[in-house]
Structure formats: C-alpha cells, structure tokens
Amino acid sequence: MSVLAVLEQRGGQWHRMSFETLAAAQQMAEELGTTASAAVLGHGVDALAKELAAKRLDRVYALEHELLKEYTPDAFTLALAEHIDRSKPALVLFPHTYQVRDFLPKLATRLDRIAVSDVVAHRVEGGTLTLVRQLFQGKVNVDVCFSGAAPHFASLQAGAYRADRVVAGSAAVEAVAPALSPSGIRTRPGEPFRESQRAVDLSAAELIVSVGRGIKEAGNIPLIENLAKALGAELAASRPICDAGWLPMERQVGSSGQTVAPKLYMAVGISGAIQHLVGMKGARTVVAINKDADAPIFEIADYGIVGDLFQVVPALIDALKK
Numbered sequence: 266m267s268v269l270a271v272l273e274q275r276g277g278q279w280h281r282m283s284f285e286t287l288a289a290a291q292q293m294a295e296e297l298g299t300t301a302s303a304a305v306l307g308h309g310v311d312a313l314a315k316e317l318a319a320k321r322l323d324r325v326y327a328l329e330h331e332l333l334k335e336y337t338p339d340a341f342t343l344a345l346a347e348h349i350d351r352s353k354p355a356l357v358l359f360p361h362t363y364q365v366r367d368f369l370p371k372l373a374t375r376l377d378r379i380a381v382s383d384v385v386a387h388r389v390e391g392g393t394l395t396l397v398r399q400l401f402q403g404k405v406n407v408d409v410c411f412s413g414a415a416p417h418f419a420s421l422q423a424g425a426y427r428a429d430r431v432v433a434g435s436a437a438v439e440a441v442a443p444a445l446s447p448s449g450i451r452t453r454p455g456e457p458f459r460e461s462q463r464a465v466d467l468s469a470a471e472l473i474v475s476v477g478r479g480i481k482e483a484g485n486i487p488l489i490e491n492l493a494k495a496l497g498a499e500l501a502a503s504r505p506i507c508d509a510g511w512l513p514m515e516r517q518v519g520s521s522g523q524t525v526a527p528k529l530y531m532a533v534g535i536s537g538a539i540q541h542l543v544g545m546k547g548a549r550t551v552v553a554i555n556k557d558a559d560a561p562i563f564e565i566a567d568y569g570i571v572g573d574l575f576q577v578v579p580a581l582i583d584a585l586k587k
C-alpha cells in the first residue's frame with residue numbers, strides 16, 4: 266500500500282517538476298505511515314534510475330523499452346497499467362505536465378479509476394488523505410478524498426511542492442521490461458512542439474522581477490528591465506502589461522500565462538489578483554513593492570515595501586550596483 270511517484274524525463278533530462286512530485290510522494294508516504302517508490306519510463310534510463318537510487322525510497326522502477334523512447338499515450342498507458350497492476354501502489358502521483366495531462370485520464374480510466382488533477386496541497390487526518398485543488402481560476406479551494414479501492418491517481422500543480430525537500434537515502438533499482446509491441450501503439454510521435462527561438466521559459470527561472478499596471482506606461486518598462494538586469498533576473502509581467510503589448514505574452518505570469526516557481530519573485534506594481542497569484546505562489550520568496558498597503562499581494566509576500574515604485578526601484582538598482 267505504498268505511494269508511487271511516476272517521474273518525467275525526456276532524452277535523459279528530468280522534467281523540473283519530477284522532483285517536486287518525488288518530494289510530495291516522500292512527504293505523503295511519511296504522513297500515511299507507508300513507503301514511497303519512484304518509476305521512470307523510457308529507453309536508456311539507467312543513469313536516471315541510479316540518480317533516484319540515492320533518494321529515500323523503497324524502490325526505484327526503471328521501465329525500460331525501445332517503444333518508450335518517444336512518448337506515446339498508448340505505450341505509456343500500457344506500460345504503467347501493467348506495472349501498477351503488478352506492484353500495487355495505493356496512491357500514484359504525477360507532475361501535472363502537458364504529457365501527464367495527455368495520458369493520465371486514459372490510464373486511470375483503463376484501470377476503472379478517476380484521477381484528481383492539478384493538486385495544490387494535501388493533509389492527512391486520522392490516516393485519511395485529503396487533496397486540495399482549485400476551482401474557478403483559483404477562487405475556490407475544494408477538498409477531495411478518494412473512496413473505493415486503490416490505486417488512486419493524482420497529478421500535482423507546478424510549484425505546489427518543493428523539489429529541494431527531497432530526502433536523500435538509498436533504494437534498490439528494479440529493471441522492468443513492459444510487454445509492449447508496435448501493434449499496441451496507434452500513434453506515431455512527431456517532432457516535439459518547440460516554442461519560437463525568442464520564447465522564454467519562465468518556469469525554469471530562479472529569479473524573476475515581475476511588473477504590473479503600477480508602471481503606468483510602456484515608456485517606464487526599462488526601469489524594471491534595469492532592476493531585472495541588476496539582479497540577473499528574468500523579466501515577467503501581469504496580464505494587463507502583456508495585453509497592452511508592453512511586453513510579449515510569453516512573459517505573462519498567471520492562470521492564463523506561465524506558472525513559475527523561482528527562488529525569488531519580485532512583484533512591482535502588481536495588486537495580487539487571484540489569477541496572478543495562482544501563477545507565482547510557488548515562489549520560495551516573494552518581495553512586493555506597492556504603494557497601497559492594503560494590496561492583496563502583501564498577503565502572500567515575505568517582504569513588502571509600501572512605497573512608490575518610481576522611488577523604490579531606482580534606489581534598489583543603485584544599491585544592487587554598489
């Protein structure tokens with residue numbers, strides 16, 4: 266009755282969210298009084314499995330097959346369904362990536378189960394696990410409990426758990442050879458979608474300076490660009506800034522933009538609307554600069570500066586340059 270974390274990799278590189286899922290699996294297993302294991306699927310995943318063997322896990326499963334080299338929903342579903350059937354975990358956790366969104370409903374349905382998607386938190390009370398997910402653009406949190414027979418499935422929102430909380434240890438690696446044949450796979454993988462060259466992956470940024478409507482006009486954006494440069498940070502924005510075309514859409518953070526989980530998120534002239542918060546609440550440290558002491562952003566900020574950004578930001582840049 267253990268917890269299984271199914272981790273994502275492509276071409277031998279971990280997806281950043283994989284270790285968030287691993288941390289969540291360890292945490293939930295401990296609170297439920299059970300063990301956590303991890304699985305990685307692909308072709309040539311030995312090195313990745315070895316890396317996992319240095320974590321506090323009961324077992325690392327390396328699901329290895331030529332037909333898992335490129336992602337297809339059929340191969341991933343067949344391989345995992347077979348493995349879950351054999352290893353019998355009680356709870357199977359996934360990072361809520363695009364790939365997982367594609368195959369998890371199919372996998373859960375195949376095993377006659379439901380999957381709880383985009384989980385943001387959990388708690389364990391009296392041995393019962395409750396998962397929390399958001400509805401209506403993050404306006405409402407709902408508690409979800411599983412009923413019926415295991416296994417239960419859930420995917421975890423980016424930034425909901427911290428990858429640096431993964432506990433080290435040692436685990437045995439078990440090589441698993443799923444019974445796959447080309448006839449069971451109905452899709453042929455094409456070239457993975459790639460954003461244009463200019464696209465920015467804010468989700469991988471460690472430092473982000475984000476600008477909101479408090480900046481007043483497009484001509485003032487360079488002030489925030491200079492702050493980002495002085496910090497060595499990526500530049501991001503709230504939606505009105507991108508809607509107005511002052512910064513490209515790819516820099517928008519929030520429910521209809523990117524989800525980020527940097528070490529530092531500096532929100533400058535951003536009010537903290539829920540649609541913005543859902544995209545950045547996974548940041549480790551939030552610094553807010555806003556002239557309105559009652560702005561909602563201060564409710565989640567670790568450090569708040571109540572003041573006029575046109576005075577505070579130049580002073581910060583000067584201090585950083587020194």
Ligand SMILES: Cc1cc2nc3c(=O)[nH]c(=O)nc-3n(C[C@H](O)[C@H](O)[C@H](O)COP(=O)(O)OP(=O)(O)OC[C@H]3O[C@@H](n4cnc5c(N)ncnc54)[C@H](O)[C@@H]3O)c2cc1C
Nearest residue numbers: 477478479503504519520521522534535536538541556574
């Ligand atoms: C379906 C839907 C999806 C959405 N998706 C997103 C999304 O992905 N991302 C997103 O960001 N929003 C999104 N929104 C919009 C969201 O609701 C807010 O309108 C938006 O986040 C507000 O942006 P803001 O904080 O920059 O602007 P405002 O709410 O106008 O806040 C500006 C802030 O700047 C402060 N300020 C003004 N002048 C100064 C100054 N001189 N110095 C310091 N502070 C100053 C003000 O006190 C204020 O708090 C969405 C909305 C909907 C309905």
